[in-house]
Amino acid sequence: MNIVQVFVLSILFFVLFFGIGFILNMLLRSTWIMAIIFPIIVVLIIDDVPFMNYFTQPGESFPALGQDLVNLQVVDLFILIVGFIGTIVSGIVIRILRAKGYQMF
Template sequence: MISLPVVIISVVLFFVLFFGIGFLLNMLLRMSWIMAVVYPIVCLFIISKDKLISYFHAPGESFSSLFQRVISLAAADVLILASGLAGAIVSGVAINALRKRGYQMF
């Protein structure tokens, strides 16, 4: 059981972390939604215990165990991961708004 202060701090941390990473990737790669597309893959690596190579060697077992771990996530975990996705999406919105207003990012 995660305490409420830990959940609140984690939500803010994930939002700011993925907003910052998304903003930098959007600036450097000039693709506004790159982090929003990459974030679900990052979430799967956070959730999964299996190594990446196991998804190629034994895909049935690996995806089955991943599906079971996603199903068994607690509400606090889902909230924390959703805040990271929100940060990634807001970074795309922010970079688009800045580009429309004439700011050149690299």
């Protein structure tokens, strides 16, 4: 993957997860909801196993997830980490705005 593609993808993932996290935190009046949901989203992005199989067939699904996590490239991990940083920053921004007296919904 080209360095320009990595840069653009990391900015897009940061903005995407910051925006989704900010809106969810604002609407649900919770500060860290997206940071809790983020691992589920990562599992949905990475793994090919249907989500319900984690509950119905955990013995097969979790090893497949572990193998998919091990097979991730450094670039993919970097992009996902930047997305997680976006969720953390959205929680920090919500806390700062609430501390300064802004009431969202």
